[in-house]
Amino acid sequence: MSAGRLELTRFVEVTSTNAARLYGLYPRKGAFIPGESDADLVIWYPxxxxxxxxxxxxxxxxxxxxxxxxxxxxxxxPRYTILRGQVVWDRDHDGLLGKPGQGHFLHRGPSTLKGSLSNEPWDIHGF
Structure with missing residues (x-):
């Protein structure tokens, strides 16, 4: 990544993993774990x-x-967005490919992000 920008692993943590943990959706969302995650990915241009x-x-x-x-x-x-293994966005070829109703509503579980459901102060470096 560019100088002064987040490292790739930190970018994923801040934009995906921590959000999924905060909203009780991890590991189904915010991770890429075989058998546990939905395989939703965003692929960026090189x-x-x-x-x-x-x-x-x-x-x-x-x-x-x-x-x-x-x-x-x-x-x-984003160049491609993949939803449960299917390309739903292809910037170079036709843009939006997803169909109405293709998404699924997910019920939230309890937050697993440290400090989110307790009296602990927020650690801005952990989020």
């Missing part, structure tokens, strides 16, 4: 393969008319 671009709200797939990131310059973007 470093330097995507030209910098300015984000516009119409590039996003959401039902709101605002993003705090609109207008910012990005050097990276």
């Amino acid at each position: 470093e330097g393969k995507l030209a910098p671009f300015q984000l516009k709200n119409e590039m996003l797939h959401h039902n709101v008319d605002y993003s705090p990131y609109e207008g910012k310059i990005f050097k990276q973007w």
Whole structure:
């Protein structure tokens, strides 16, 4: 990754693993463990393969008319998103490939992130 940026393992921890732990979805989400996880993955472009671009709200797939990131310059973007082993996003070929109803609702379990359900203070370095 670029200088001054998170290491890859820390990026995964902050964006996936800790969020899944906080919301009681780990290890089904936030990990890649055979037999336990859903195999949902986001594959990014190799470093330097995507030209910098300015984000516009119409590039996003959401039902709101605002993003705090609109207008910012990005050097990276997901190339593929894989949901339970099937490609549902392919930026280079047709974009959104997922179908309505393809996702599944998951019931939350208890949080397993340290400090999230106790009187312990939050450790910002652990999240």
